[in-house]
Amino acid sequence: MYGNIFSEDTASFFRSPVREIFKKVDLNSIYSFAGGYPSAETFPLEEIRKTMAEVIDRYGGKAFQYGATQGVPELREAVAARYGVPVERVQITSSSQQGIDVCTRVLVDPGDVVLTSNPSYLGALQSFCSYRADIRGVAHNDDLEAFRADYEKVIAQVKAEGKTVKFLYMIPDFQNPSGESLTLEERRMLVDLAARHGFLIIEDSPYRELRYEGEHIPTMYSLDPDRVIHLGSFSKIFAPGFRLGWALAHPDILDKIYVCKQSLDLCPPIFDQYVAAEFLSSGRLDENLVRTIALYKGKRDLLLGLLEEHMPAGVRWTHPEGGLFLFLTMPEGFDAVKFYDRALDAGVAYVAGEFFHPDRSGKNTMRLNFSFMSPERITEGVRLLAALLCAEISDIQ
């Protein structure tokens, strides 16, 4: 009934297929490898309860009043101390999804190019599309020189079209959806590329602290703090229900984000910020993180073992050193979107890999989450999924 009253941007909005799945089914009634939900077991309810009482005692009404647009000083300082950056380089965001969105808003005009990996995080692709960015995905290449050349080729093409690359969006640690990380050399190469061609890098890093093996690799931000915007999140190391994250960037960039956030929502939720600050600076967050990492490492090992045991020949998967996801590749000809309804009818859910590919490739891929379900349900879920895949793949072959 509203005809063409809506803005041009709305024509580019697209719905998250992941969130649409959640509307249709109760996650607890099926074996769900879909979504990126942390395990509710990792939310330290008793410590949260204690911390909340302490915050009310300490701050009183201030914890429920309006606050600074940049975030409450206590949380900005706790984040700055944890990541070794000056406090004027910290903006608290109402979730790192907001970090992605507000960065895109202050950087992208319709038609501007955003470079990203192919595949990439769906929520970021939604944001880029909603501002009518021209998204160019570049697949990973294990050969560093070839990887560089792939990017150079796309950038040359963009220039030939008279367009501008505004930023490269990357999740260097335990990527969503692939679970894989960029090596230090790859990070250096991409930062160098950005400097030479004059674009920024958005480093989205919600999983970084969930490492189950191997050594931490320096952030892209640490390689060039004036060119990289680092986005962090409390969702995977504390609890997503607080909707809190942070952006680290040069003050000139944060200033644009700050003014934008004034009209977006004035300030992040105040009480939640004090709770997060208290949780961080008391050491409770780190204690809880140790337990979370042990739990998720066990689930990842379990899932890898089960795939090895049950998956039919011709199916490959990534071996993530951290994070929440791994990525399955089925033989050519398999269609994970078509297969999805059959899987859901049988009681098992995943996200088809195609949705993460800005170029709509990856039809034979799917993302599996291993954080949400219990070990028992992961076990039963993989058996069920593997049985369905065995039947489907023998049909293809």
Place this chain on the structure above:
Amino acid sequence: MYGNIFSEDTASFFRSPVREIFKKVDLNSIYSFAGGYPSAETFPLEEIRKTMAEVIDRYGGKAFQYGATQGVPELREAVAARYGVPVERVQITSSSQQGIDVCTRVLVDPGDVVLTSNPSYLGALQSFCSYRADIRGVAHNDDLEAFRADYEKVIAQVKAEGKTVKFLYMIPDFQNPSGESLTLEERRMLVDLAARHGFLIIEDSPYRELRYEGEHIPTMYSLDPDRVIHLGSFSKIFAPGFRLGWALAHPDILDKIYVCKQSLDLCPPIFDQYVAAEFLSSGRLDENLVRTIALYKGKRDLLLGLLEEHMPAGVRWTHPEGGLFLFLTMPEGFDAVKFYDRALDAGVAYVAGEFFHPDRSGKNTMRLNFSFMSPERITEGVRLLAALLCAEISDIQ
């Protein structure tokens, strides 16, 4: 150092002069009639503490997990029941400021016209500007037919320019900054105008429940629920630190807002929503509202009495029946922006009325808030401000 890397929108961003004041001075060290802060006294700390414990007991980990983009069902249902609308017409927003911003985003392309009162709410003007809307302010006119004619004239002008009015933004109850309300006849006239010319109305209503005298007037939403988007807020009836509000609208409009909010921030803060839902449905919110109204009515009466007693001749002010603000008009030639530094040096703050006027008129006006300070500080603050104004105005005359 970033040259022209930022988006075109950023050139239209402007900083809130109110928030800039807060950066410079500690609100508690001066007599502050600036800002729109509720009194921290109205935050029911003990009831909040109890409610939070109940929410953790009842919902456990679910209170800290991701949730639905539309808001948790319990809060949507509580809001729907309170305002007598179907639940599918309720979207929970991360503050009503977000409601304003997301509505503008889904409706306005650069150059589209937004009609508003002159003066109007600064945070809304920030949002409209940030999307490069063409803002046309219409001053209030006590004569209904003349008021209608003023709007018709602006709309005819917009059409002659080949532009489109997307919506009219109004705060019908105890407006920010004027404190004044629209009569039922004025609301009907504006809704009729919108229907005839095919634009929407955004009814921003954060102060509606803070009525100190007189009868409630029907919302514009109730007059035409398919043409009016109603924005509500928990900030003034519960506590702003939760950053929670709601939008009531036709499901076709809410659907655009829903998809937009997926990429903005996925969902509103979950724990805070359960606390608000529990506070609302337990009746605690209404009990607290009775106390809040009594407190603010006393402060409003005090302020009105003090102005009568101390203000020099030639100063006029509004007599709000509710809300948080009243509006002062000084003699022609007075400049409230210039006068501001002198007032601040003497220890008293207000917001210059000019900032609320999209056409930059209203140089001789200022907004006074009466919710934030204690009665004692209101008394001393008015005496100080009046003494400064007496000196200044006798200079002008």
